[in-house]
Amino acid sequence: MKNIAYCIIFFMFLLVIVLPAAIVRSCSSRLYEGLDEKGKIVKPQELTVSLYITSKNRIEKIPLEEYVKGVVAAEMPASFKIEALKAQAVAARTYVYKRMRSKGGTGCSLQKEADVCDDPTHCQAWISTSQMLKKWGIFAFYHYYSKISQAVNSTSGIIIFYQGEPIDPLFHSTSGGKTENSEDVWGNFVPYLRSVISPGEESSPKFIAIKHLPVSEVVSKIRQKWPDISIDPQRPESQWEIIERSEGGRIKKMRIGNRIVSGTEIRELFELNSTNFKWERNKDQIKFTTIGYGHGVGLSQYGANAMAERGASFVDILKHYYTGIEIKKIN
Numbered sequence: 001m002k003n004i005a006y007c008i009i010f011f012m013f014l015l016v017i018v019l020p021a022a023i024v025r026s027c028s029s030r031l032y033e034g035l036d037e038k039g040k041i042v043k044p045q046e047l048t049v050s051l052y053i054t055s056k057n058r059i060e061k062i063p064l065e066e067y068v069k070g071v072v073a074a075e076m077p078a079s080f081k082i083e084a085l086k087a088q089a090v091a092a093r094t095y096v097y098k099r100m101r102s103k104g105g106t107g108c109s110l111q112k113e114a115d116v117c118d119d120p121t122h123c124q125a126w127i128s129t130s131q132m133l134k135k136w137g138i139f140a141f142y143h144y145y146s147k148i149s150q151a152v153n154s155t156s157g158i159i160i161f162y163q164g165e166p167i168d169p170l171f172h173s174t175s176g177g178k179t180e181n182s183e184d185v186w187g188n189f190v191p192y193l194r195s196v197i198s199p200g201e202e203s204s205p206k207f208i209a210i211k212h213l214p215v216s217e218v219v220s221k222i223r224q225k226w227p228d229i230s231i232d233p234q235r236p237e238s239q240w241e242i243i244e245r246s247e248g249g250r251i252k253k254m255r256i257g258n259r260i261v262s263g264t265e266i267r268e269l270f271e272l273n274s275t276n277f278k279w280e281r282n283k284d285q286i287k288f289t290t291i292g293y294g295h296g297v298g299l300s301q302y303g304a305n306a307m308a309e310r311g312a313s314f315v316d317i318l319k320h321y322y323t324g325i326e327i328k329k330i331n
Contacts, residue, residue: 049096050107051126052114059114068093069145069152073132074118074125075171076301078144081308084301085151087317090327091169091299094159095124097330098166160318161326162192169322171299174204175248176276176292179303179321184246185264185275185295193297194323195247200306206293207302209273212285221269222256231257237281248296250275298322 047064062070071092072078072085099105100115108114110122118126133141160167168190170182175198182193201207219233231239236257243253243260251263252275263275274292281287299321307317315327 050115052111052117054118065152065156069148070126071124072148074127078148080305082151083308083314084305086155086314087304089152089155090158091171094166094169097159157329159328159330161328167192170297172294172296174201174206174293174302175296175300178248179300180246180248180296182297184252185297192322192325198300198303201302204302206273209290211288214285218286225269226259229257229259237279237286
């Protein structure tokens with residue numbers, strides 16, 4: 001009986017401690033020692049990305065396709081359909097290619113020597129293989145990493161162009177049914193970032209969200225943002241009015257007391273999921289109900305997955321969300 005117990009303990013030690021460590025070392029060596037997923041040496045002429053890794057406070061050079069795998073793993077649920085993952089891979093590759101200094105790009109404005117950083121609010125998110133292992137667990141890791149590798153490898157070198165130039169492939173989680181025109185969010189007209197329908201997103205956990213805020217907090221935040229505003233502190237919502245909606249159905253402009261503000265300002269002020277929101281008074285609170293998650297411009301990730309579930313290819317997906325584009329393979 002003791003021998004059996006020792007064997008069980010030894011097996012658990014191998015499974016929980018030794019094997020994960022070996023996986024991380026193996027995957028890390030592929031990323032950081034210039035080897036690809038098959039253990040082949042990366043040739044000097046192959047494209048590499050200068051990535052600023054925030055947690056390490058340093059820049060590391062990573063083969064382009066390996067970098068793309070880390071972005072897809074960070075930015076899109078690995079459980080999504082393979083064609084949706086391919087679309088995300090092409091978008092991620094296009095984003096970094098446009099910024100690569102070796103290709104004449106401007107690089108990362110926050111980190112002057114880097115092409116991009118891993119801050120999702122500034123560039124695009126990225127995680128290492130060891131972070132993937134922690135995120136998914138050892139058993140799911142094999143399946144998900146293989147799936148993402150397939151999506152990236154099968155689209156290797158493919159970039160999105162508009163009139164001969166790589167695009168800025170903006171993307172977000174959930175549009176709520178229709179994406180936004182670029183100028184309705186940031187004021188700049190971008191011809192390939194047009195509002196399109198995006199059905200089938202109801203599976204998104206953030207398709208609809210509800211948030212309650214005390215009236216006193218709402219008034220306090222408004223007065224801090226706009227000190228000269230005139231507003232009823234008891235019933236501030238009675239002085240709110242929607243002035244203009246975007247083509248995507250989100251709030252573009254609204255009146256708050258004696259001021260005209262943007263829907264984006266209100267979204268940021270109250271930390272709402274999107275600018276597609278409505279409000280109602282609920283005793284001493286204001287209830288916000290939002291539809292969608294993110295800025296709503298470009299590719300909707302849950303919309304892309306819904307398209308993939310209906311049989312669309314990654315090319316179909318990209319051409320739906322980015323108007324008038326061409327998809328080409330770089331040399």
